[in-house]
Amino acid sequence: QSALTQPGSVSGSPGQSITISCTGTSSDVGGYNFVSWYQQHPGRAPKLIIYDVSDRPSGISYRFSGSKSGNTASLTISGLQAEDEADYYCTSYTSSSTWVFGGGTKVTVL
Amino acid sequence: EVQLVESGGALVQPGGSLRLSCAASAFTFSSYTMHWVRQAPGKGLEWVSYINTIGTNIFYADSVKGRFTISRDNAKNSLFLQINSLRDDDTAVYYCARGLKSFDYWGQGTLVTVSA
Numbered sequence: 001q002s003a004l005t006q007p008g009s010v011s012g013s014p015g016q017s018i019t020i021s022c023t024g025t026s027s028d029v030g031g032y033n034f035v036s037w038y039q040q041h042p043g044r045a046p047k048l049i050i051y052d053v054s055d056r057p058s059g060i061s062y063r064f065s066g067s068k069s070g071n072t073a074s075l076t077i078s079g080l081q082a083e084d085e086a087d088y089y090c091t092s093y094t095s096s097s098t099w100v101f102g103g104g105t106k107v108t109v110l
Numbered sequence: 111e112v113q114l115v116e117s118g119g120a121l122v123q124p125g126g127s128l129r130l131s132c133a134a135s136a137f138t139f140s141s142y143t144m145h146w147v148r149q150a151p152g153k154g155l156e157w158v159s160y161i162n163t164i165g166t167n168i169f170y171a172d173s174v175k176g177r178f179t180i181s182r183d184n185a186k187n188s189l190f191l192q193i194n195s196l197r198d199d200d201t202a203v204y205y206c207a208r209g210l211k212s213f214d215y216w217g218q219g220t221l222v223t224v225s226a
Contacts (some may be wrong), residue, residue, distance in 0.1 A: 091212070
Protein backbone atom coordinates (compact mmCIF):
# COMPACT_ATOMS: atom_id res chain seq x y z
CA GLN A 1 0.00 0.00 0.00
CA SER A 2 1.29 3.49 -0.79
CA ALA A 3 1.40 5.99 2.05
CA LEU A 4 -1.12 8.79 2.11
CA THR A 5 0.32 12.14 1.01
CA GLN A 6 0.76 14.90 3.59
CA PRO A 7 2.77 18.13 3.37
CA GLY A 8 6.10 17.82 5.13
CA SER A 9 5.62 20.93 7.18
CA VAL A 10 3.08 23.62 7.97
CA SER A 11 3.61 26.71 10.10
CA GLY A 12 1.51 29.48 11.56
CA SER A 13 1.52 32.21 14.14
CA PRO A 14 -0.28 31.92 17.48
CA GLY A 15 -4.01 32.47 17.03
CA GLN A 16 -3.99 31.65 13.34
CA SER A 17 -5.63 28.66 11.69
CA ILE A 18 -3.75 26.07 9.70
CA THR A 19 -4.93 23.15 7.59
CA ILE A 20 -3.10 19.89 6.89
CA SER A 21 -4.14 17.86 3.87
CA CYS A 22 -4.05 14.08 3.52
CA THR A 23 -4.49 12.70 0.02
CA GLY A 24 -5.17 9.09 -0.81
CA THR A 25 -7.21 7.18 -3.33
CA SER A 26 -10.71 5.81 -3.78
CA SER A 27 -9.44 2.61 -2.14
CA ASP A 28 -8.75 4.31 1.15
CA VAL A 29 -9.58 7.94 2.01
CA GLY A 30 -12.19 8.32 -0.72
CA GLY A 31 -13.84 4.99 -0.13
CA TYR A 32 -14.43 5.02 3.62
CA ASN A 33 -15.27 7.47 6.37
CA PHE A 34 -12.55 5.92 8.52
CA VAL A 35 -9.93 8.65 8.43
CA SER A 36 -8.29 9.48 11.73
CA TRP A 37 -5.63 11.96 12.83
CA TYR A 38 -2.90 11.68 15.46
CA GLN A 39 -0.73 14.21 17.25
CA GLN A 40 2.76 13.17 18.31
CA HIS A 41 5.11 15.25 20.43
CA PRO A 42 8.82 14.35 20.38
CA GLY A 43 9.57 11.20 22.34
CA ARG A 44 5.90 10.55 23.05
CA ALA A 45 3.35 8.07 21.77
CA PRO A 46 0.82 9.28 19.20
CA LYS A 47 -2.51 10.61 20.47
CA LEU A 48 -5.84 10.31 18.68
CA ILE A 49 -7.36 13.72 17.97
CA ILE A 50 -9.90 13.02 15.19
CA TYR A 51 -11.62 9.77 14.18
CA ASP A 52 -14.19 8.85 11.54
CA VAL A 53 -13.17 11.92 9.48
CA SER A 54 -14.56 14.58 11.81
CA ASP A 55 -15.34 13.23 15.29
CA ARG A 56 -13.34 14.34 18.32
CA PRO A 57 -12.60 12.00 21.23
CA SER A 58 -13.57 13.16 24.66
CA GLY A 59 -11.09 15.68 26.01
CA ILE A 60 -9.80 16.87 22.64
CA SER A 61 -10.04 20.61 22.09
CA TYR A 62 -12.73 21.98 19.75
CA ARG A 63 -9.85 23.80 18.01
CA PHE A 64 -9.15 20.56 16.15
CA SER A 65 -11.55 19.71 13.32
CA GLY A 66 -11.56 17.28 10.43
CA SER A 67 -13.23 17.05 7.06
CA LYS A 68 -13.04 15.13 3.80
CA SER A 69 -13.70 15.85 0.15
CA GLY A 70 -13.21 13.08 -2.38
CA ASN A 71 -9.85 11.42 -1.85
CA THR A 72 -8.49 14.19 0.39
CA ALA A 73 -9.02 14.57 4.11
CA SER A 74 -8.05 17.66 6.06
CA LEU A 75 -7.21 18.57 9.65
CA THR A 76 -7.70 22.18 10.70
CA ILE A 77 -6.21 23.61 13.86
CA SER A 78 -7.79 26.92 14.77
CA GLY A 79 -6.48 29.41 17.32
CA LEU A 80 -2.99 27.92 17.01
CA GLN A 81 -1.18 27.58 20.34
CA ALA A 82 2.44 26.84 21.23
CA GLU A 83 1.43 23.42 22.57
CA ASP A 84 0.13 22.46 19.13
CA GLU A 85 3.70 22.27 17.82
CA ALA A 86 4.07 18.57 17.02
CA ASP A 87 3.97 16.00 14.25
CA TYR A 88 0.56 15.11 12.83
CA TYR A 89 -0.35 11.91 11.02
CA CYS A 90 -3.46 10.88 9.13
CA THR A 91 -4.50 7.29 8.59
CA SER A 92 -7.24 5.52 6.69
CA TYR A 93 -8.77 2.09 6.54
CA THR A 94 -8.31 0.54 3.10
CA SER A 95 -10.15 -1.80 0.75
CA SER A 96 -7.53 -4.47 1.52
CA SER A 97 -8.67 -4.53 5.18
CA THR A 98 -5.43 -2.84 6.15
CA TRP A 99 -4.58 0.65 7.38
CA VAL A 100 -2.27 3.19 5.77
CA PHE A 101 -0.65 6.24 7.37
CA GLY A 102 0.38 9.51 5.85
CA GLY A 103 4.03 10.48 5.95
CA GLY A 104 3.43 13.01 8.70
CA THR A 105 3.37 16.81 8.89
CA LYS A 106 5.53 18.86 11.22
CA VAL A 107 3.59 21.82 12.59
CA THR A 108 5.66 24.80 13.71
CA VAL A 109 4.21 27.65 15.74
CA LEU A 110 6.10 30.77 14.77
CA GLU B 111 -7.20 4.71 33.16
CA VAL B 112 -6.56 2.55 30.10
CA GLN B 113 -2.99 1.31 30.02
CA LEU B 114 -1.01 -0.52 27.37
CA VAL B 115 2.55 -1.52 28.25
CA GLU B 116 4.82 -3.03 25.62
CA SER B 117 7.88 -5.13 26.37
CA GLY B 118 10.30 -7.47 24.65
CA GLY B 119 12.25 -5.05 22.51
CA ALA B 120 15.97 -5.73 22.19
CA LEU B 121 19.08 -5.55 20.02
CA VAL B 122 18.93 -8.48 17.61
CA GLN B 123 21.11 -9.64 14.73
CA PRO B 124 19.70 -9.75 11.19
CA GLY B 125 17.81 -12.97 10.66
CA GLY B 126 16.97 -13.27 14.33
CA SER B 127 13.62 -13.50 16.09
CA LEU B 128 11.86 -11.65 18.86
CA ARG B 129 8.51 -11.80 20.64
CA LEU B 130 6.93 -8.54 21.69
CA SER B 131 4.23 -8.35 24.35
CA CYS B 132 1.62 -5.75 25.23
CA ALA B 133 -0.05 -5.90 28.64
CA ALA B 134 -3.46 -4.25 28.81
CA SER B 135 -5.25 -2.99 31.89
CA ALA B 136 -8.24 -0.91 33.02
CA PHE B 137 -10.52 -2.03 30.21
CA THR B 138 -12.17 -5.25 29.01
CA PHE B 139 -9.36 -6.43 26.74
CA SER B 140 -11.39 -9.26 25.22
CA SER B 141 -13.92 -6.77 23.83
CA TYR B 142 -11.45 -4.74 21.77
CA THR B 143 -9.63 -5.29 18.51
CA MET B 144 -5.93 -4.47 18.64
CA HIS B 145 -3.11 -3.35 16.35
CA TRP B 146 0.66 -3.09 16.17
CA VAL B 147 2.11 0.09 14.67
CA ARG B 148 5.82 0.83 14.29
CA GLN B 149 7.99 3.89 13.82
CA ALA B 150 11.54 3.74 12.51
CA PRO B 151 13.96 6.24 14.09
CA GLY B 152 13.19 9.73 12.81
CA LYS B 153 10.51 8.40 10.46
CA GLY B 154 6.73 8.26 10.28
CA LEU B 155 4.21 5.76 11.57
CA GLU B 156 3.64 2.45 9.78
CA TRP B 157 0.69 0.17 10.48
CA VAL B 158 1.88 -3.41 11.00
CA SER B 159 -0.94 -5.75 11.98
CA TYR B 160 -4.52 -6.13 13.24
CA ILE B 161 -6.28 -8.83 15.25
CA ASN B 162 -9.96 -9.08 16.11
CA THR B 163 -11.31 -9.81 19.57
CA ILE B 164 -11.02 -13.60 19.37
CA GLY B 165 -8.00 -13.91 17.09
CA THR B 166 -9.86 -15.31 14.11
CA ASN B 167 -9.49 -12.29 11.82
CA ILE B 168 -5.90 -11.12 11.27
CA PHE B 169 -4.30 -8.78 8.73
CA TYR B 170 -0.72 -7.69 8.03
CA ALA B 171 1.07 -4.99 6.11
CA ASP B 172 2.74 -6.34 2.97
CA SER B 173 6.15 -5.41 4.41
CA VAL B 174 5.83 -7.92 7.25
CA LYS B 175 3.56 -10.61 5.82
CA GLY B 176 5.03 -14.07 6.25
CA ARG B 177 7.55 -12.93 8.88
CA PHE B 178 5.37 -11.45 11.65
CA THR B 179 2.61 -13.20 13.59
CA ILE B 180 0.11 -11.37 15.78
CA SER B 181 -1.74 -13.19 18.55
CA ARG B 182 -3.55 -12.50 21.79
CA ASP B 183 -4.36 -14.16 25.11
CA ASN B 184 -7.60 -12.69 26.42
CA ALA B 185 -7.28 -14.61 29.70
CA LYS B 186 -3.99 -12.79 30.35
CA ASN B 187 -5.06 -9.44 28.84
CA SER B 188 -2.10 -9.61 26.51
CA LEU B 189 -1.25 -8.98 22.87
CA PHE B 190 1.80 -10.43 21.15
CA LEU B 191 3.87 -9.96 18.02
CA GLN B 192 6.24 -12.73 16.96
CA ILE B 193 8.87 -11.27 14.64
CA ASN B 194 11.02 -13.65 12.58
CA SER B 195 13.70 -13.19 9.91
CA LEU B 196 14.45 -9.71 11.21
CA ARG B 197 15.91 -7.21 8.73
CA ASP B 198 17.69 -3.91 9.22
CA ASP B 199 14.57 -2.03 8.14
CA ASP B 200 12.56 -3.61 10.95
CA THR B 201 14.45 -1.37 13.38
CA ALA B 202 11.73 0.73 15.02
CA VAL B 203 9.72 1.51 18.10
CA TYR B 204 6.79 -0.90 18.13
CA TYR B 205 3.53 0.36 19.61
CA CYS B 206 0.44 -1.62 20.47
CA ALA B 207 -2.79 0.30 19.99
CA ARG B 208 -6.41 -0.33 20.81
CA GLY B 209 -9.20 0.24 18.35
CA LEU B 210 -11.22 -0.83 15.36
CA LYS B 211 -11.07 1.68 12.51
CA SER B 212 -8.93 4.13 14.52
CA PHE B 213 -6.43 3.76 17.35
CA ASP B 214 -7.77 5.36 20.49
CA TYR B 215 -5.14 4.30 23.03
CA TRP B 216 -1.45 3.63 22.52
CA GLY B 217 1.32 2.20 24.63
CA GLN B 218 4.67 3.93 25.06
CA GLY B 219 6.38 1.54 22.69
CA THR B 220 9.27 -0.92 22.80
CA LEU B 221 12.44 -0.47 20.73
CA VAL B 222 13.61 -3.20 18.38
CA THR B 223 17.08 -2.66 16.95
CA VAL B 224 18.34 -4.96 14.20
CA SER B 225 22.09 -4.76 13.78
CA ALA B 226 25.06 -7.02 13.35
